Amino acid sequence: xxxxxxxxxxxxxxxxxxxxxxxxxxxxxxxxxxxxxxxxxxxxxxxxxxxxxxxxxxxxxxxxxxxxxxxxxxxxxxxxxxxxxxxxxxxxxxxxxxxxxxxxxxxxxxxxxxxxxxxxxxxxxxxxxxxxxxxxxxxxxxxxxxxxxxxxxxxxxxxxxxxxxxxxxxxxxxxxxxxxxxxxxxxxxxxxxxxxxxxxxxxxxxxxxxxxxxxxxxxxxxxxx
Ligand SMILES: [Zn+2]
Ligand SMILES: [Zn+2]
Numbered sequence: 001x002x003x004x005x006x007x008x009x010x011x012x013x014x015x016x017x018x019x020x021x022x023x024x025x026x027x028x029x030x031x032x033x034x035x036x037x038x039x040x041x042x043x044x045x046x047x048x049x050x051x052x053x054x055x056x057x058x059x060x061x062x063x064x065x066x067x068x069x070x071x072x073x074x075x076x077x078x079x080x081x082x083x084x085x086x087x088x089x090x091x092x093x094x095x096x097x098x099x100x101x102x103x104x105x106x107x108x109x110x111x112x113x114x115x116x117x118x119x120x121x122x123x124x125x126x127x128x129x130x131x132x133x134x135x136x137x138x139x140x141x142x143x144x145x146x147x148x149x150x151x152x153x154x155x156x157x158x159x160x161x162x163x164x165x166x167x168x169x170x171x172x173x174x175x176x177x178x179x180x181x182x183x184x185x186x187x188x189x190x191x192x193x194x195x196x197x198x199x200x201x202x203x204x205x206x207x208x209x210x211x212x213x214x215x216x217x218x219x220x221x222x223x224x225x
Contacts (some may be wrong), residue, residue: 006046006060012036013068026082027074030065084166099165106164107151114149116193117141125199125225129190131206131215136193138221145191199225 014034025031043060046052052060069075075083075094087093116123120136127133134141152160194202203225206215217223 006043006052006056008039008042011039011064013064015068015072015074027078028066028069029062032074033065033068035061035064080166084162087162087166095168096162096165099168100161102168103161103164110149111151113191113193117145117191123193123195125194125196125223127192127194127199127202127215132218133199133203133215133223133225134218135221135223138218138223140218140220141191196225 012035015032017032018034019032023031027033043052043057047054047057083093083095087096117126117136124136125133126136126138126141128141192202203215
């Protein structure tokens with residue numbers, strides 16, 4: 001590394017050994033990184049000698065931290081809240097860029113589910129994440145569904161889109177197959193609201209190889225598709 005007035009080739013920086021609780025901060029600012037002590041001493045000597053200023057020394061060290069940060073892709077390990085705050089501050093981030101295209105299909109899926117949920121005559125059965133089958137009007141389903149839903153607009157849209165994109169990053173590396181799975185099964189409260197025909201297909205898929213049923217029928221509503 002170098003700065004005006006100082007040349008320091010091959011400074012050794014490592015990551016992942018020391019995380020001093022007393023000086024916790026974003027990884028971007030060097031948290032979790034360690035610089036070899038001789039290099040730090042030489043920087044202090046250069047400040048004493050007046051060849052570089054303290055500001056230049058700080059910038060030099062932060063630049064060093066930034067190089068390792070990019071090289072090791074440390075952004076992935078930042079705190080969720082920090083990433084969110086920087087995204088608001090900067091008006092966007094790599095997560096929002098990467099997953100933004102998924103938000104509209106996600107909203108379409110929520111809208112479709114909401115419509116189905118509110119038309120239980122046409123969509124009488126609802127399956128949960130862990131393959132439990134209910135009537136759509138069952139209190140168990142009702143309990144975890146929102147009481148109101150509408151497609152977000154304006155600032156609400158911006159906020160929900162941001163949260164959605166950042167959550168995608170938390171959950172997976174982000175393959176399309178994962179996303180399809182997410183849309184089909186776990187969006188919102190995780191319910192899949194179905195017609196009678198869809199329920200029969202769903203049932204067939206949850207039959208065990210020996211004819212045993214791998215799903216559970218809710219005891220409360222006792223659905224009979
Ligand atoms: Zn973002
Ligand atoms: Zn039920």
